[in-house]
Amino acid sequence: MTSTPTAGKAGRRRDPEKDAQILQATLDVLAETDYADVTIELVAARAGAGRHTIYRRWEGKDELILAAIACTDSADLGPDGLPDTGTLRSDFLALLDPNWMGGNERRLRILSSVSAMITRTTKAVDAVTKAIVDPSTAAYRFLIQRAVDRGEYAPPRNLDALAQVIPSMAAYRAFFMQQVVDEEFMLSIIDGVVLAALREPSAVNR
Amino acid sequence: MTSTPTAGKAGRRRDPEKDAQILQATLDVLAETDYADVTIELVAARAGAGRHTIYRRWEGKDELILAAIACTDSADLGPDGLPDTGTLRSDFLALLDPNWMGGNERRLRILSSVSAMITRTTKAVDAVTKAIVDPSTAAYRFLIQRAVDRGEYAPPRNLDALAQVIPSMAAYRAFFMQQVVDEEFMLSIIDGVVLAALREPSAVNR
DNA sequence: CTAATACGGCACTAGACAGTGCCGCAATCG
């Protein structure tokens, strides 16, 4: 669908840059307004493109948005992009700064904008799950597991549930309460919930 | 605005029932579809009313929806409506059944539908906060505090954060993950997070 | 009864937006 006519066809080639520009513009608009307010016109203008250029590459509005979600940059949430500060608490805090709050703030806004779509399309749920929800949970699961492995805490009763605490509460606050997810809030969750639910290993302590 | 002409005016009186029917229909539609798909036509049809009857009472679509949110029945979340089973764990579980899942399932759906509105209007945030977010948090805060008061657990480090765990994680799951908030899931949060973060009182135990 | 208001149903206006067609220009192949 987005393939460039590499064959021996005549004619001008599709600009691969445009794909990225359009998807990025889509994410920008999605992060700033709401799904219903995302117009192709707006995206095209933002990307410096014509509407046709968009319709030539994607079936329609929904397909475009799904593609944009799928290319949300979650690479920084892979094990390699995660901080390793020595303690779980400061790992959590390190996530707050660089990619995370601007990074995450953006992810949260996109997440909320797409919510309208989620209630209708199964594909949207899949896209959001794959691009945003799963990577976030996986990142926290990784950090906690690593802390357990190095003996900082005893293995938790339910790692998966614990790994979802911060994404859930941050999303709830940013989205439904429309309040900033700042360090103060994060600390209240980290200390008051996640770390509180973890126990020191009963035997040797460090 | 919704006042019935009680003065010595002539003419047919406004049907007070209609107010409730229309607001209820609005909530129904909100719970089933999405904010953008809530048409006055749909609400009117559901309420067995004409569109004029709606416009006669509210300024427009947004006002109607705000009014509907405000009348979400959260009375069952007051202290009097909450279960008192003797232990915090079974209190939590009791919330899952009666008003809660059908009750809460409905609240969650409405919450998600209004999300589109939240990103634009401050009033919507206020309405949702007052009608849904705050009552939910308050209910859990009450249950936890009561358990602490009767000596079941030691006072938590951060009661407010803890009280938001279940609403947040339930909303996140129901909304962004589009998965059912069933007993299995609730138990994983209750045991794996909330109760894990609470400690037995160090001194006399019960 | 008469005047005034509420009600449901229908038709209408106005605006917004998805999607398409066309034009002129740019790039690329043979």
Next chain:
DNA sequence: CGATTGCGGCACTGTCTAGTGCCGTATTAG
């Protein structure tokens, strides 16, 4: 060069829906 395709911009169609006006009917005060 000529054919073919990509591109931005403009105009157009079709649809959907908020909001309003009108009609016939029902209700109520005086």
